[in-house]
Amino acid sequence: MKRRDFVGLTGLATGALFLPSFPSLAGNPVDAARLLEPGLDVLQKKRFADAALNTAKGAGASYADVRIGRYLNQSIFTREKQVQNIANGESFGAGVRVIANGSWGFASTNDVSDKGLAKAAQLAVAMAKANAKTQKEPVKLAAQRGYGDVSWKTPIKTNAFEVPVAQKVELLLAANAKATENGANFVNSSLFQINEQKYFASTDGSYIDQDVHRIWPTFSVTAIDRASGKFKTRDALSAPMGLGYEYLSPQAADKIVGPQGTGLIGYRNSYDILEDAALAARQAKAKLTAQSVIPGKYDLVLEPNHLGLTIHESIGHALELDRVLGYESNYAGTSFATLEWKAKNIPYGSKQVNIVADKLQPGSLGAVGYDDEGVKCKEWTLIDQGKLVNYEKIRDQAHIVGQTESDGCCYADSWSSVQFQRMPNVSLRPGTAKLSADQLISQVDKGIYIAGRGSYSIDQQRYNFQFGGQVFYAIEKGKITGMLDDVAYQANTQEFWNSCAAVCDASEYRLFGTFNDGKGQPSQSSAVSHGSATTRFNGVNVINTARKLG
Known part of the structure; x- marks a missing residue:
């Protein structure tokens, strides 16, 4: 210009x-x-x-x-x-x-x-x-x-x-x-x-x-009730991607229609920013009058743009071997999933939880041919049917866990930064049986559907956490019945992933991502994606974020 x-x-x-x-x-x-x-x-x-x-x-x-x-x-x-x-x-x-x-x-x-x-x-x-x-x-x-x-x-x-x-x-x-x-x-x-x-x-x-x-297109919209001074926001449901400008040329084949009663659209390898911006405005307005959630236990149905952040924080970071070994404890913390914990064969999640790490997935932020110490990238399993089987590691870490090769997840954010172990793409495999989001919701008696990532908090061991979202919908007797607000869920990593009851099939699968995953001293920032299909978690504790304690 x-x-x-x-x-x-x-x-x-x-x-x-x-x-x-x-x-x-x-x-x-x-x-x-x-x-x-x-x-x-x-x-x-x-x-x-x-x-x-x-x-x-x-x-x-x-x-x-x-x-x-x-x-x-x-x-x-x-x-x-x-x-x-x-x-x-x-x-x-x-x-x-x-x-x-x-x-x-x-x-x-x-x-x-x-x-x-x-x-x-x-x-x-x-x-x-x-x-x-x-x-x-x-x-x-x-x-x-x-x-x-x-x-x-x-x-x-x-x-x-x-x-x-x-x-x-x-x-x-x-x-x-x-x-x-x-x-x-x-x-x-x-x-x-x-x-x-x-x-x-x-x-x-x-x-x-x-x-x-x-590339990463994004936005945030705000709707205001001028009479009360109340305001609500809704951020973009885009995902940063390892793609070119074609990502902003929406293709009908890349769209996934959300559950009935939400109006949501999921985006896979292209993104319609105009469609999402219009829907975001309508949903931000609707949040102004949405019913405030009643705290309690709910079955949660989480769409991929939301679940990706939970995967990132409670699995991706928890299984970085340098964090597990305590190398990051001064800055980023440690991990509950220690080598000793793994040796005890304690279930990380239910049998529906199959987590894969990779640096190859087309369109993902972490996709490269070789990592920053010359290792050819690959895919490997971290959690197999709920059992922790591996970590994320690089060349000078492999011998610590009795392995002979790097996983190819070494990265530096600049020529002036030294390369070190970084999170690869970490994703939840979709279910093998045919299952749509609407079918998943039909199995829920009392639940909440959550889309988009919101504020969150997790402890230094990647164990106790709280996650919010962008939009929330009540599920009653297998149907979406209306919008909710002020929703966040609390759990610990083991409880949460062991409550995983069902995962939709590959037709629901898409990526979440972040451009700025921070780690290290001096701090470095890397880009990483997390894939999943819509997934149900049973009996999760939900709190009301608007209610004051006492």
Whole structure:
């Protein structure tokens, strides 16, 4: 977008004033046209990587890897009829990680040249040797074969950066208009686009070039009762995805009609932001007069956009091996699902609970060909028929649990960040028997249907928790009977997943995701998806969030 066009639309200067504090969306401000420049070619990246690898080995490293990264982002923010901000960012540099004298060392640089990479490698080796003086045990890396020269790219149809900014602005403003036409008093919408151009090389013999794309359209609408001053909101039911701009070209085949009586639409591989914005406004208005829930025990029917967050917090984080081992206890906490707990064969959930981890699922945020230490990505089972069978681990963790290979879930959010164990996509497998959401609801005598993710809280051991949502519907004798409000449910992880009674089939399956899953010190942010079908949980404790204690 030319400057005169932008000023004409907004009257605001382009910058990062409204940019969320997501590390993955940081970078130096650049012109939008720069986001389409090709960057270094693969031969240049290989030459620079070899300069680092050779220098590291010559300085005494037993292992070394190099990541040359170019991270691009564009964020667009609107409110009602106005564009609030457009921000374009680029971050470019390289990180060198080594093992010397049995210890890790890491250094990064924005001088991507033979000289710059060699200097970073020397510093990384020096740091490793200094660390070795206090390290009690040497690093043990799982064996990893080299793949030679390979590449992987997110299978997108349309690069979001190639779509004119004016076209994207027009879509967001149209969504805002749909919301206000349908009763919203306020609405803001945003579109986030990310491209990670990552090159990895290691002394194992891998030279891996990857081009990763992600996109996230979202909004929030507010409806007000001016007489009482009461207001209600409803956020978008979109999911951030590992797709291109085609995600915003809705296809009828990608829509899943929600249960009768809700008006909801689920979205799979494309998203209709106009349709969702209009429905969100109507539902926000309806929440103003919705019946406040009566606390008690209910059967809960949870749709995927909601259940994904519960999976993320109570399973995804709980099974990160570094957290299980206590490595994250100073910042992110630990996990109740310790190695000792697993050895006792205590059920994590009912037999309907089958949880899979993967870095391959098409359209997911975590989908890549290789992780950030050169391991080819795969799928593996974490929970099999309610039994915990595995964790999420990387190369220097595998030996701790008696395994010989990494799971391929190592990631760094920037070239300047050291890679470490991150959550892969963690998903609940759909049921094998044919079962729709309406059929699932027909089996419920007294329950609540919950859609969308809301506020939540979970303890440092990933055990005791509370989750809200966006919209809630009462279920009585197998039917949706009306909207509820002020709903949240409380449980502990074991109780909750052991109450899982039924999971809909694959026709109901879709993804939830987050762009900004935080972890580590210094903190890093990663993107991850969680898939599920609509699922029923029996006898869960529901509280009323509007009632005051005492």
